[in-house]
Amino acid sequence: MEQSRALELVKPHLTESRYTHTIGVMETAIILAERFGEDKKKAEIAAVFHDYAKYRDKEQMRQLVRDDLPCKDILEYSSELLHAPCGAHYVEKELDIRDQEIIDAIKYHTTGRPNMSGLEKVIFLADYIEPNRQFPGVDEVRELAESNLDEAIIQMLENMISFLISKRQLLYPLTLETYNHLITHFE
Ligand code: DGI
Ligand code: FE
Ligand code: FE
Ligand code: FE
Numbered sequence: 001m002e003q004s005r006a007l008e009l010v011k012p013h014l015t016e017s018r019y020t021h022t023i024g025v026m027e028t029a030i031i032l033a034e035r036f037g038e039d040k041k042k043a044e045i046a047a048v049f050h051d052y053a054k055y056r057d058k059e060q061m062r063q064l065v066r067d068d069l070p071c072k073d074i075l076e077y078s079s080e081l082l083h084a085p086c087g088a089h090y091v092e093k094e095l096d097i098r099d100q101e102i103i104d105a106i107k108y109h110t111t112g113r114p115n116m117s118g119l120e121k122v123i124f125l126a127d128y129i130e131p132n133r134q135f136p137g138v139d140e141v142r143e144l145a146e147s148n149l150d151e152a153i154i155q156m157l158e159n160m161i162s163f164l165i166s167k168r169q170l171l172y173p174l175t176l177e178t179y180n181h182l183i184t185h186f187e
Contacts, residue, residue, distance in 0.1 A: 049106055056083065125156060
């Protein structure tokens with residue numbers, strides 16, 4: 001799919017600022033894919049559609065998870081987690097995007113998972129470091145992303161998990177498993 005066509009398809013689903021974020025993720029993902037030897041075209045498409053379901057009705061997404069998706073445990077955690085697996089499902093059904101690597105990159109862009117593919121890592125990281133983001137500690141992650149994908153993601157997860165703890169938010173086990181896996185497996 002052409003980049004212009006992909007952007008045209010996602011735009012009506014997003015707010016203005018979320019569309020700006022999406023462009024940032026797309027540009028960052030292409031740079032990271034180039035840097036770390038991943039498929040730039042897949043990175044572009046996964047990035048464009050990663051937040052496709054960000055503004056879908058939460059109750060409809062809960063129902064989709066209950067009835068059709070394997071990740072039932074997500075229902076007990078923050079409703080902010082729903083848009084990743086539900087977005088992957090909608091992109092497949094509504095836009096006929098069948099590439100499993102792209103679908104998985106969308107599905108796991110919020111939590112990561114153990115044993116992520118290179119493309120999944122690129123999207124997970126690009127979502128966090130794209131130029132419009134201003135999280136505390138993001139510059140350190142941007143610096144690490146210049147040279148080491150896993151180190152950057154470990155630092156990003158440390159920031160995310162500390163932030164969630166500071167807000168006394170439930171930690172979704174898969175987010176922790178992603179962290180545990182990376183600190184024991186990275187080169
Ligand atoms: O959709 P974005 O805002 O671009 O970013 P995202 O999809 O990475 O994250 C959405 C939200 O998910 C963000 O506020 C942090 C939250 N999140 C990620 N992992 C966990 C989590 N929230 C909880 N409660 N627990 C988690 O493990
Ligand atoms: Fe998201
Ligand atoms: Fe993210
Ligand atoms: Fe995002």
